[in-house]
Amino acid sequence: EVHLLESGGGMAQPGGSLRLSCAASGFPFSSYAMSWVRLAPGKGLEWVAGISGTGHNVYYAESVKGRFTLSRDSSKDMLFLQMNNLRVEDTAMYYCAQDAAENIIPGDWFHPWGQGTQVTVSS
Amino acid sequence: DIQMTQSPSSLSASVGDRVTITCRTSQSISSFLNWYQVKPGKAPKLLIYDAARLQSGVPSRFSGAESGTDFSLTISSLQPEDFATYYCQQTDSAPWTFGQGTRVEIK
Numbered sequence: 656e657v658h659l660l661e662s663g664g665g666m667a668q669p670g671g672s673l674r675l676s677c678a679a680s681g682f683p684f685s686s687y688a689m690s691w692v693r694l695a696p697g698k699g700l701e702w703v704a705g706i707s708g709t710g711h712n713v714y715y716a717e718s719v720k721g722r723f724t725l726s727r728d729s730s731k732d733m734l735f736l737q738m739n740n741l742r743v744e745d746t747a748m749y750y751c752a753q754d755a756a757e758n759i760i761p762g763d764w765f766h767p768w769g770q771g772t773q774v775t776v777s778s
Numbered sequence: 779d780i781q782m783t784q785s786p787s788s789l790s791a792s793v794g795d796r797v798t799i800t801c802r803t804s805q806s807i808s809s810f811l812n813w814y815q816v817k818p819g820k821a822p823k824l825l826i827y828d829a830a831r832l833q834s835g836v837p838s839r840f841s842g843a844e845s846g847t848d849f850s851l852t853i854s855s856l857q858p859e860d861f862a863t864y865y866c867q868q869t870d871s872a873p874w875t876f877g878q879g880t881r882v883e884i885k
Contacts, residue, residue, distance in 0.1 A: 659821075694816070700865050700876040716873050750822060763869040764812045766824035766833065 657681040657767050659751050664772030667741050675772055677734035677751035685709065685729040688754035690765060691736050693747035693774075703749070704736065708757040719745075741776045748773050780804050780868050784877030790885040797853045799864055799880045806847060807870035813842055813851045816879075817862045825864075826851060856882070 663675040677689070690705040704715045704725040713725050724737040734751055749772050752765035781804035791797050801811065809829040816822045824833045826842035829849055839854040853860055861884055866877040 692822075699879045700814070700816070700822070700867070702874045702876070714872060752822075755827075759872070761808070761870050762810050762828070763874065764824055764827040764867075765814075765822075766827075768821040768823070770819070770821045 657753065659753065659767060659769035661749065661751050661769045661772040664749060664774045666775045666777065668778055669741060669743060669776055671741050671776070672737070672739045673741065673774060675736040675738065675749055675751075675774070677736075677769060679732045679734065679751075679753070682753070684727075684732040686757055688757060688759045688763075689727060689734045690752050690754055690759070691725065691734075691749055692752055692765065692768075693745075693749045694771075695744070695747040698747075701747075705754065705759045706734070707759060712758065714759055738774070741774075743776050746774060746776050779873060780807060780871050780875055782866055782868060782875050782877040784866055784880055786880060787878060788881040788883060790883045791856050792885045793856055793858060795856045795885075797856050797860075797882060799851045799866075799882075801849045801851075801866035801877045803847045803849070803868055803870075805871075807868045809844060810868060810870040811842075811844065811849045812867045812869065813840075814865045814867065815860075815862045816865060822865075853882075 658680045660678045691703040722740045752768040755764045783802045811829045813826040829844040830842040863881045
């Protein structure tokens with residue numbers, strides 16, 4: 656059974672940093688792209704970033720480009736999201752999700768998802 | 779970016795009701811439209827992919843349809859466990875975008 660477990664969330668001040676992790680199990684990790692999606696209070700889902708199975712191709716939403724860095728360690732089946740220069744508007748539940756294929760391509764979908772880790776940015 | 783207009787933003791319904799949620803895209807997206815169910819404290823769940831394909835393990839009371847740039851999710855007979863928020867998502871053109879969500883509440 657595929658399982659995704661996020662960790663690393665917490666509280667940070669504006670301008671601060673956090674590093675989220677996602678531990679994957681139950682599937683050939685390097686054969687699938689992975690994404691982070693967030694759900695902010697009172698708002699809808701927002702795709703944040705995605706990375707191909709090889710890790711060679713990484714994509715970011717404009718709202719986080721230049722501040723967040725997505726990476727993966729296939730030797731440990733782990734996904735990481737380094738979040739720098741955090742803003743109040745980054746406050747959200749962050750979910751990692753398995754993409755449908757090795758690359759992030761049209762026709763993608765997310766399944767399964769983890770249960771999320773909460774990030775709160777406040778002074 | 780492709781804009782997703784989802785409606786209604788919320789609805790109240792009773793167990794056994796037929797419920798339909800719609801999602802309109804700002805441009806043609808082939809059939810690359812997915813539907814998810816989100817409940818507080820739980821992992822979001824894929825219900826429908828490619829507009830009308832039922833994800834394995836999802837009850838058959840859920841169905842998806844498309845007509846041009848209009849997409850719909852229908853729950854044929856609402857069950858107590860279906861009270862949740864539902865989102866559409868397009869994966870035709872990056873960045874993948876979601877609708878604003880539809881909260882299904884108990885009447």
